[in-house]
Amino acid sequence: MRKILIVDDVSLKFDYKRSRTIRDRLTRKNDPKGSFWAVRDVSFSLNSGESLALLGPNGSGKSSLLKVIGGIHRPTSGHVRRRGRLGALLELGAGFHPELTGRENVFLNGAILGLKKNEIESIFDTVVDFSGLAPFIDAPVKTYSSGMYVRLGFAIAVHTQPDLLIVDEVLSVGDEAFQTICLAKIRDLQANGSSIVLVTHNMQSALEFTQKGIVLSHGKIVFQGTAEQAIISYHEHQFDKFAPEPGI
Numbered sequence: 001m002r003k004i005l006i007v008d009d010v011s012l013k014f015d016y017k018r019s020r021t022i023r024d025r026l027t028r029k030n031d032p033k034g035s036f037w038a039v040r041d042v043s044f045s046l047n048s049g050e051s052l053a054l055l056g057p058n059g060s061g062k063s064s065l066l067k068v069i070g071g072i073h074r075p076t077s078g079h080v081r082r083r084g085r086l087g088a089l090l091e092l093g094a095g096f097h098p099e100l101t102g103r104e105n106v107f108l109n110g111a112i113l114g115l116k117k118n119e120i121e122s123i124f125d126t127v128v129d130f131s132g133l134a135p136f137i138d139a140p141v142k143t144y145s146s147g148m149y150v151r152l153g154f155a156i157a158v159h160t161q162p163d164l165l166i167v168d169e170v171l172s173v174g175d176e177a178f179q180t181i182c183l184a185k186i187r188d189l190q191a192n193g194s195s196i197v198l199v200t201h202n203m204q205s206a207l208e209f210t211q212k213g214i215v216l217s218h219g220k221i222v223f224q225g226t227a228e229q230a231i232i233s234y235h236e237h238q239f240d241k242f243a244p245e246p247g248i
Contacts, residue, residue, distance in 0.1 A: 003083065004164050004195045005046040005069065010078035012039040012064055012219075038064035039075070040219040046212070048083075048163070051196035053206035053213045053227050055234045061219035062199045063168055066090065069197060070166050084163025085114060089153050098142035102133055102152055105141055109156045123159045130181070131155040151178060158185050165189060166197045183209075203231050 015035045039061045046052055054062045067073045069080055070088045088095075095112065096105050106127055110120035128134050131151040136144065141152070157165060165186070186196060186209060200206055206213060206227050213230025215223040215237075223233040 001047040001049075003045050003081075004048040004050075005083075005197070006079075006081040007042055007044050007065075007069065008079045008081070010039055010042045010065070010068055010075045010080060011037060012061075012068055012073055013037050013076045037219050039068065042078075042216075042219075042221055044214060044221070044224060046164075046195055046197070049190075049193050049195060050212060051190060051198065051210040053210040053230060054197065054199045054216065055201075055203075055206065055213060055230055056216035060216040062216055063090070064219070065216070066166050066168055066197065066199050082164060085161060087113070087157040087160055087162025087165040088167075089150075089157045090166070090168045096141050096149070096153070099140055101139060102128075102137040102141055102144070105152070106137075106156055110160060113156075113160050115160060127152075127155045127159050130159065130185075132178075147175060147178070154182055154185075158182075158189060162189070162194055164195045164197070168199045169201060203234075206231060 013035055042061075042065060044052075054065065056062050064073065067090065068075050069082070070086065070090065071080075072090070095109050097108060100108065103124075106124060107117070107120050110123075111117075128137050131148075131154075133148060133152055136148065141149070144152070157167075167186075183205075190196065190209070196209060198206065198210055210227045213223075213225060213227040214221055215230050215234050217237075222237075223230055225233075
């Protein structure tokens with residue numbers, strides 16, 4: 001079976017500046033810096049048609065890893081190899097230009113995903129109908145609510161015919177009716193052979209939509225197996241050694 005995603009020994013380090021303390025001032029220490037590893041030595045692969053849940057507490061590196069897979073962050077070390085067209089639904093407004101209208105952002109996002117203008121035009125009405133945002137499609141997206149962001153972002157992501165769809169927890173922002181529509185669309189994509197990487201705290205969604213599971217702690221894989229096994233592992237340890245480190 002062909003691999004659609006290979007994550008090979010990937011690490012991601014963030015550097016940041018700390019506020020200068022009184023001690024820094026007294027010792028004339030300038031520009032104090034720190035860093036932390038959001039992802040450390042992560043390796044896994046996904047076959048075409050398979051789906052994977054990334055589990056772990058807040059601060060465990062799930063979203064950072066998803067952004068590396070999506071090409072938003074370049075890994076500090078290691079490599080990510082993808083095959084086919086990528087669809088991504090990450091944090092609210094990711095990929096949207098706030099000054100542009102919903103219509104303009106559909107075309108912008110479609111172009112970023114590699115679609116030609118005529119291909120975007122062919123799916124435009126379907127995207128707008130799915131999102132339910134026809135009355136607002138010519139308004140700047142900076143005027144949209146969080147739920148409207150999710151509606152438009154999801155509609156674009158799933159109607160570009162992705163071979164690999166990566167989804168963060170943002171679906172929880174939408175109302176119940178739209179969540180139901182989104183989950184039905186994910187089932188349709190899977191039935192047509194798309195692969196899904198899903199970051200979620202909803203164990204029922206992980207169990208229903210994925211076959212494989214990975215549990216992360218402090219940016220490292222601490223368990224890898226079936227989705228059911230990963231959920232059991234997460235529940236066994238989520239209140240102790242999987243707790244995020246202070247300040248991260």
